[in-house]
Amino acid sequence: DAKTTQPPSMDCAEGRAANLPCNHSTISGNEYVYWYRQIHSQGPQYIIHGLKNNETNEMASLIITEDRKSSTLILPHATLRDTAVYYCIVRVEYGNKLVFGAGTILRVKS
């Protein structure tokens, strides 16, 4: 699975959109971009995934650049409960194990 690069930390004001970037310049054609998050003292939680089209669900939106070498996870109205470590992963859709890097610590502040 391709490697990803994320900033180590970000701050966001409560109620504002949180935009979390991820670089995956070595992504191959059959690899998807997945996002998980981990709130303190909890197990990771799936957020969203996509191949090349932008995706949206009840939690977030995923914007993937046309060349697929980077993506952005958008939390449209961040709340204090969104404070967590966010992990960007690229993997084949029908893969098995997850491999997380260090992720981005998102701190939502009031």
Place this chain on the structure above:
Amino acid sequence: GAGVSQSPSNKVTEKGKDVELRCDPISGHTALYWYRQRLGQGLEFLIYFQGNSAPDKSGLPSDRFSAERTGESVSTLTIQRTQQEDSAVYLCASTLQWGSYNEQFFGPGTRLTVL
């Protein structure tokens, strides 16, 4: 139904002792995974089970680590002769079936501290 559960939630043990960690996956989930997460680090894959197929043990760090799963139910991860570097949170996850894009559902983890 209930999510993935793990027990114990915390385990403190002395170096050299054996420990057994338990995972109860979501009912009906055929695939089960064990991961390790050291403080401030990402997930480290250990092992996964899919139905009655041979498990993928490629992530187990040494022969002190072993895991079992009976059918599509409970799994136990055993660490023999624990070392201080085994201290970590051990996470279990299950998913509906192997080869599915469906997300992995994680349990709360077992925090293991080896003194």
